[in-house]
Amino acid sequence: MTDNARFADKIALITGGTSGMGLAAARRMLDEGASVVITGRDQARLDAAAKDPDAGDRVLAVRADAASLPDLDALMETVRERHGRLDVVFANAGIAVFGPVAEMTEADFDDAVDVNFKGVFFTVQKALPLLSADAAIVINASWTLHRGLPIGSVYSATKAAVQSLTRTLAAELGPRGVRVNSVSPGYIDTPMYRGAVPEDEADAIRAQVASGRIGTPEEVAGAVAFLASADAAYVNGQDLIVDGGLVAAVAEPSRLTMAA
Template structure:
């Protein structure tokens, strides 16, 4: 068991990548706490996995304080933080409300920073922080300005935090998912026909010719959280089926 005896917190752990990672961590022996805003999915995850499920909003300062007070009371300390909670909104620049842009940046960057800041009082040398990035930070996809900017911010945040926390023996890395089948796509308010067309277009970009699964990302997060990654610092682990590394091999470019 790679995480036996370790204590982990996963924000947004009640669905998608966060839930898959919680399942993987539990299987590897960790004590796990998850957060989310939906009480029903939190309860389901708690019943299935035996994790500590805490209803909490990453943007709520009081909720953050209460969250880490409870983690301290129940676990005493934290060995692993997976800052996974995030949102996605896609629209052409002319049709993007200022509030939507602000919401994405505040949730995906500001809240990640504040979550890490709050977690540090429970972390000692040997602890691992994993941030959830995205290939959108590099691909230049249309109608993704807010989301891409937020994930580029996550990349920069990781590097700065890694530099600052290295003297304390705390590692900070980013997992970079590609196109992954998760519930986040169902919350983007895209009409079904447009969603199907987007799925076909995205799959044509992927050299491995399939969308990823949440479990693919969970396996990568497990590595970054484990002692096997003890010398990995300030890095991006890309899990995208080859999009960033071998774009010319994608089905859309094959003859």
């Protein structure tokens, strides 16, 4: 554990916590003192993610599909039995569905909406009875809700939906003392990113980023930890873009030229 114990005695739920940004956020909160509940659909990956030698019994891995309401009900009952409350919820579970709009199928649409929007909505809804008086919710959105991406019609729409949900929930839950914010990661080096980006396009994508590199899951985890902590006690209904300047700044022309 680091000297920073912002989450000492806190209970955090992280959906999609077996890899990428979810796993990095789980490790960050564990490192800062939290007890963490992680979910995922793959039992083997859950078992591997839960093996943190420094965490002791502070990790609980629960197999759950964020798009399944019965799974979410069972998850919350498990949390209630083990911990009795939640202080932090990172609604992170999501899937990548990309392609030209003309090629999107009904199955593509349903899969993306079920996990990326429905899953987030009902994760929060089912967690409400467990939330402590000063709980914090962080929703994983995306830079694509801020800037058009040609092959991102369905994916971007689901992320815009959860960012809108963030503002609505902040207004609705604020009187309870519960804060709700979102993070919008840019290009982050996760298994999902590596699976979606062809190797021959990596340089061109990196060249779009003002910082000149792809982000790390740990950098997003730092933003999530800030929003979930008392350091952000007066931050509510906001979207924190963690993208190396992808949305807000134009990359250096020479770097664009070299990647062309």
